[in-house]
Amino acid sequence: MRTALLRAARVAAVVVAVLLLPVGGAAISAVATFEALNAPGPARAVPAASPVRHDPAKPTAVVVVGDRGAEVSDVLAPYEILAATGRFNVYTVAPQRRPLPLTGGLDIVPDLTFDDLATRTGGVTPDLVVVPALPDDGEPSTAPVTDWLRVQADRGALFLSVCNGAGVLASAGLLDGRPATAHRLRVGRYEGRYPGVDWVHGQRFVDAGDVVTTAGILSGIDGTLHMVERLAGPAVAADAAAAVGWRHHRAAPAVTTGIAVPDPVAIVNAGYRWDPAVIGVLLTDGVGEIELASVFDAHGGQSLAARTLALTAGGAAVRSSHGLTFLPRAGLADAAPSLDRLVVPGVAAAATRSFGQVPGGPAPEYLHDRSGFAYDVALADLAGSIDVATARWTAKALELPTDGLVLEGPAWPLAPTALPVVLGLLSAGALAGGARLLRRRRRGP
Incomplete structure (x- = not known):
């Protein structure tokens, strides 16, 4: 029994040694x-805000960006759809007005800070708040955003989360007792982190009344068009879909399902x-x-x-x-x-x-x-x-x-696929060479 265990341990050690270089290199690269x-x-210097006239006769929609940035499509796709309708005052807002990174390295300067928004609207609560995926959702650094979101919720704002923006709303306590969805790679984690939310799989968006949550990134287009339809009517939503070339409007395309890896x-x-x-x-x-x-x-x-x-x-x-x-x-x-x-x-x-x-x-x-x-x-x-x-x-x-x-x-x-194979062979060769050298030393001159 002991001999078998020793053999198994040696085999395991060899496998670990062979995989150490390709797996370790991949881990460093992935991080x-x-x-x-x-x-x-x-x-960089912060340019002046774009001169946009606020029309108090129109509803106001805002897209939030966190202090560490946001997912690029989660921000820009809903923004363009809402702006293309011509029916809303649309702003990007953030705790601070400074360059903020969107995924892929595109730096946006938000239109307004939260305080600037209140000044611009005369203290009127925005009608729609769009919450994208933030890189630090669930962390203390999102407090300026989540605190502001709670205030808007208390004042009656509607919310639309895009992708893992649902995690931001959940961390603010705004999804408890509601059905909600998120990106397939994150929704399982949210089920453990926020058990008070009824997490839904396999839908592009979930309408829970004053909160609409969407699945993966471009599901946010469907969610945004749904909110446009609610606030401005089906014809406006159809025109907005056509304006951005979204041919899947009302086609109810399937959401990717399966193992979340x-x-x-x-x-x-x-x-x-x-x-x-x-x-x-x-x-x-x-x-x-x-x-x-x-x-x-x-x-x-x-x-x-x-x-x-x-x-x-x-x-x-x-x-x-x-x-x-x-x-x-x-x-x-x-x-x-x-x-x-x-x-x-x-x-x-x-x-x-x-x-x-x-x-x-x-x-x-x-x-x-x-x-x-x-x-x-x-x-x-x-x-x-x-x-x-x-x-x-x-x-x-x-x-x-x-x-x-x-x-x-x-x-x-x-x-790239050949690289781990080459690294594994190099590791195996080095291990075999080391073992051969060790055996020679044991035998003596």
């Missing part, structure tokens, strides 16, 4: 990959792309908010396969089609030599093609020069430039319906 998603940018390709991308491609994303005035989000989330966020770097031609701030303020992290001329690709988002930019190739840098690629929903175009580009498996994983993480979506390109990330 760095996920930390980069919400990493803040450099210190990343796909193998996500593990490969996060753990074994040790030198990921750097994609410069050139920001231009008037770009659509959803167009921006589609690039930063598909390429620099959910795919885990590349890094996106926000640039402008002169290093100055830009304003999007509905007035949001974004800051670049570098100027185009300085960053160009370090880029693997240069992508220019937006239909308007594709129409003008006003940027040429910068010396030492890649030629600009006008991503949205083809028709279709912005994320469909971004996913097709991801499949062609990276691989189809990564694009399919990214669609699943985004909760983007793939019916009718054509993805063509390499089938699988072969080079």
Whole structure:
């Protein structure tokens, strides 16, 4: 019995030794990959707020951004939909007005602080508060947000959470005793953390009266259109869906279900792309908010396969089609030599093609020069430039319906997949060599 246990222990030790290098390297790489998603940018001057006239005759909708930023699509997709209707005063709000990171490295300067909002509206409570996923939900650092949310709830505001924004509402105690949903990769964790909430699986959104929660990231589009329909009517919601190219309105696409763990390709991308491609994303005035989000989330966020770097031609701030303020992290001329690709988002930019190739840098690629929903175009580009498996994983993480979506390109990330195999063989070789040397020493000269 003792001999068998010793043999088992030796085998286990060998297995651990062989896996130590590939698994340890993957763990270090994965941590760095996920930390980069919400990493803040450099210190920069804060530009003046966009001059927007508040119309007291319209309902007010606000999209919250936390002190550590938020998920890029959770913020920008609801914002554009609400703004596109023309029926709301729409603002981004935060505890402080300073550059805040959205996933993928896009820095937004919120329109207003919470106090500025009260001044702008004359103390009137916003009609709708949109809560995106925050990187620190459930942590004490979200207190300025959760405290403010409780006050708005007491004053009768409606809430829409997008993706893991449900965790922010739950941590504020605003979902207790209610049905709610969240992203499939987090809802199981929330069930243990917030047992007072009736967590729902497999629905794109759950309407609990004064609180609507949505599942994965782009389920927030369905939730936002649902709120528009409630507040402004079905015709307005249908027009808003058409304006942003969301062809799934009222189609009730399925929500991804199954085991709540990343796909193998996500593990490969996060753990074994040790030198990921750097994609410069050139920001231009008037770009659509959803167009921006589609690039930063598909390429620099959910795919885990590349890094996106926000640039402008002169290093100055830009304003999007509905007035949001974004800051670049570098100027185009300085960053160009370090880029693997240069992508220019937006239909308007594709129409003008006003940027040429910068010396030492890649030629600009006008991503949205083809028709279709912005994320469909971004996913097709991801499949062609990276691989189809990564694009399919990214669609699943985004909760983007793939019916009718054509993805063509390499089938699988072969080079990153080969890396752990090579590392395992190196570990095994080193272990065998060490064992052989030890046996020689034991035998003596």
